[in-house]
Structures are given as structure tokens and as C-alpha cells.
Amino acid sequence: MASPALPEISKPKIVDGPGGYVLEDVPHLTDYIPDLPTYPNPLQDNPAYSVVKQYFVHVDDSVPQKVVVHKDDPKGIHFRRAGARQKVYFHSDDVHACIVTCGGLCPGLNTVVREIVCGLHHMYGVKKVLGIDGGYKGFYAKNTVYLNPKVVNDIHKRGGTILGTSRGGHDTSKIVDSIQDRGINQVYIIGGDGTQRGAALIFEEIRRRGLKVSVAGIPKTIDNDIPVIDKSFGFDTAVEEAQRAINAAHVESESFENCIGLVKLMGRYSGFIAMYATLASRDVDCCLIPESPFYLEGPGGLFEYIEKRLKEDEHMVIVIAEGAGQELLSQSIQSTTDASGNKLLQDVGLWISQSIKILLI
Numbered sequence: 001m002a003s004p005a006l007p008e009i010s011k012p013k014i015v016d017g018p019g020g021y022v023l024e025d026v027p028h029l030t031d032y033i034p035d036l037p038t039y040p041n042p043l044q045d046n047p048a049y050s051v052v053k054q055y056f057v058h059v060d061d062s063v064p065q066k067v068v069v070h071k072d073d074p075k076g077i078h079f080r081r082a083g084a085r086q087k088v089y090f091h092s093d094d095v096h097a098c099i100v101t102c103g104g105l106c107p108g109l110n111t112v113v114r115e116i117v118c119g120l121h122h123m124y125g126v127k128k129v130l131g132i133d134g135g136y137k138g139f140y141a142k143n144t145v146y147l148n149p150k151v152v153n154d155i156h157k158r159g160g161t162i163l164g165t166s167r168g169g170h171d172t173s174k175i176v177d178s179i180q181d182r183g184i185n186q187v188y189i190i191g192g193d194g195t196q197r198g199a200a201l202i203f204e205e206i207r208r209r210g211l212k213v214s215v216a217g218i219p220k221t222i223d224n225d226i227p228v229i230d231k232s233f234g235f236d237t238a239v240e241e242a243q244r245a246i247n248a249a250h251v252e253s254e255s256f257e258n259c260i261g262l263v264k265l266m267g268r269y270s271g272f273i274a275m276y277a278t279l280a281s282r283d284v285d286c287c288l289i290p291e292s293p294f295y296l297e298g299p300g301g302l303f304e305y306i307e308k309r310l311k312e313d314e315h316m317v318i319v320i321a322e323g324a325g326q327e328l329l330s331q332s333i334q335s336t337t338d339a340s341g342n343k344l345l346q347d348v349g350l351w352i353s354q355s356i357k358i359l360l361i
């Protein structure tokens with residue numbers, strides 16, 4: 001339980017400004033440790049940066065939630081802009097950082113680990129960076145490994161995560177005990193929405209104990225469904241790989257009379273991978289995504305469109321995102337969850353291919 005004297009951090013920190021400007025801020029060490037000393041950012045002495053006129057992010061810079069606004073609208077919700085600040089709250093020699101990767105895999109995880117290690121080492125002069133093995137549980141149940149630029153030199157060429165990952169619950173208190181026992185003061189947490197919920201609770205516990213420990217969440221999603229950021233890492237690779245599957249399906253569908261190539265792609269709640277791969281490939285006749293409901297039978301239904309395409313072309317390619325049409329097939333089957341409590345989806349690919357086969361008999 002948080003101390004009653006402290007503001008609740010599980011709620012967003014809201015700062016109101018003039019003209020309807022609202023900053024949904026992130027919690028910070030200075031919220032609960034007053035008069036923290038600051039140090040000049042070591043980047044200011046780095047020749048690669050100091051030649052550039054504006055290389056620090058201003059403390060008051062923010063990013064609007066909505067890009068498209070009406071001229072009479074209030075300024076609306078903003079988020080604090082990420083990036084290097086002129087002043088930092090740790091002296092490089094005192095930093096003991098750790099990195100953990102949690103939850104599902106995504107291309108680029110090793111690249112992110114490498115960049116944190118090399119960035120801390122080369123840009124900030126930080127020498128102590130610990131890798132936590134096997135996700136959140138690894139803080140108290142597994143070995144750790146010290147990371148330096150040499151150790152991570154080639155890891156970006158490998159898939160997965162060299163640190164390992166895990167699903168299922170964890171013990172927040174044990175994690176913070178481990179952070180405290182090891183003298184860690186910067187925690188870099190790479191993971192998806194479940195991981196970031198866990199990170200918020202870890203910070204809450206750190207704050208409750210009054211520790212000078214920073215927690216940085218690095219958002220991971222293969223789906224690119226995070227507004228505000230330009231693109232999530234791994235998305236481009238996923239789209240690239242998806243096109244290979246589409247190409248193969250196209251070749252096969254062209255080779256047989258009345259053949260349909262069906263490609264199921266990732267995308268639990270969003271169809272960005274499916275849509276981008278479809279747009280790039282130009283071989284897809286129909287792309288089904290979770291954001292856009294569809295139906296099979298009757299005028300305007302998928303079956304009508306399939307019959308039309310087969311009549312015209314004698315082959316077609318359908319792309320379907322994993323989360324599309326779930327409402328059509330979930331009614332009869334009891335829903336289950338994975339180890340982390342995420343709802344397990346029904347296999348829409350199998351269902352739709354069986355439905356099409358019945359149509360074409």
C-alpha cells in the first residue's frame with residue numbers, strides 16, 4: 001500500500017496548462033525525493049553531439065496525443081517528450097544499471113539490448129550493466145550476466161533475446177528486494193503492455209520504499225499499435241517476413257484452378273502488419289483485420305466476393321490478421337487465457353479455410 005502522504009502514482013500525473021493544455025506526465029524520482037542533485041549530461045562533451053546545435057530535449061517539450069485538431073479545439077492531451085536532457089540525476093560512476101526483457105518475442109529485442117549497453121557505455125561512461133535472465137522472474141530465480149559492448153557486439157544479428165524472457169506472474173516485492181540487494185539504480189524494462197503494467201507496479205514499490213532507482217519502460221510491440229511513437233521496433237521486419245508468406249501463397253494460388261491462398265498474420269487487436277504487408281505486396285485480393293468487422297454470407301459478404309474473384313481470375317489471395325473475425329467464431333467455444341492472463345484467440349485461419357472449403361464443394 002502506498003503511503004497516504006504520497007500522491008497515487010497508478011493514476012496518471014496530470015498537469016493542466018493554459019488554453020486547455022493537459023500534460024499526462026510520467027512519474028519521476030523528484031516526485032518523492034526532494035532536492036536531488038543534478039549533473040551535467042556527459043553527452044555535452046561528446047564530439048559527435050556537441051557539434052549539433054540542438055541536441056538536448058527541453059524539459060518542457062511535449063508531444064500531442066492528436067495530430068489532427070480543429071482550430072477551435074483546446075490544446076488537449078500531451079505526453080512528455082523522450083530524449084537526452086541537459087541535466088541528469090546520476091553521476092556515471094555511480095550508475096548500476098540492469099536490463100530485462102519480458103513477455104512475447106519481437107524482432108529487434110537484441111538490438112535494443114545492444115543499444116542500451118553501448119549507449120550507456122560509450123555515451124554516458126556507465127560501466128556496470130547487468131542482464132537479467134528470463135524475464136521478471138529472473139530477478140530472483142535465475143543467474144545474471146554482466147553486459148558490456150564486447151559481450152553484445154554481435155547480438156543484433158540473432159533473433160529472440162539473449163537475455164531470455166518469460167510469461168506468467170511475478171513477485172513485485174521480491175524483484176525490488178533483488179534490485180535493492182544488488183545496488184541497482186537504473187532498471188531498463190523491455191516488453192509489451194503486460195510488462196509495462198508490471199513496470200508501473202515495480203516503480204510504485206520502489207517509490208514506496210523511497211529508493212533512488214529509475215525505472216525506464218521500453219515499449220515492445222510487433223503490431224505497431226502504439227499511438228504517439230513513429231513506429232515500434234520489429235514492425236518492419238514483421239511486414240517484410242509477412243510478404244514472403246504472401247508471395248508463396250500467391251505463387252501457389254496461381255498454379256491451380258480456383259485456388260485460394262490464405263495467409264494468417266499476427267495482429268491480435270490491430271491489423272497494421274496485415275495491411276502494410278498487403279499494400280506492399282500488391283498480390284492480395286482481400287485483407288481482413290480486427291478493426292473492420294466482416295461477415296461470410298449474403299450480399300457484401302466474404303463468400304460473395306470470393307465467388308466473384310474466382311470467376312474473374314480463377315485464383316485469389318486472402319490475408320487475415322489473427323484477431324479478425326473473432327466475434328464470429330468465439331460464441332460456441334469457451335475462452336481460455338495464457339500464463340500471463342491474455343485471452344487466447346481462436347484459430348481464425350483454420351475456421352475460415354474450413355468455411356471456404358464447404359462453400360466451394
Ligand SMILES: Nc1ncnc2c1ncn2[C@@H]1O[C@H](COP(=O)(O)OP(=O)(O)O)[C@@H](O)[C@H]1O
Pocket residue numbers: 102103104135136166167168169170191192193194195196197198199201340342
Ligand atoms: N496486469 C499485469 N500486472 C502486472 N504485471 C503483469 C501484468 N500482466 C503481465 N505482467 C507481467 O509481465 C510479464 C509479461 O507479460 P505478457 O502479457 O506475457 O507479455 P507482454 O509484455 O508482451 O504483453 C508477465 O510475465 C508478468 O510477470
Ligand SMILES: O=P(O)(O)OC[C@H]1O[C@](O)(COP(=O)(O)O)[C@@H](O)[C@@H]1O
Pocket residue numbers: 103104105106192193220221222223266267268269322323338
Ligand atoms: O501467440 P502469442 O505469443 O500470444 O502472440 C500472438 C499475439 O501477440 C501479438 O504478437 C502482440 O504482441 P506484442 O504487441 O507484445 O508484440 C499479436 O500480434 C498476436 O496476435
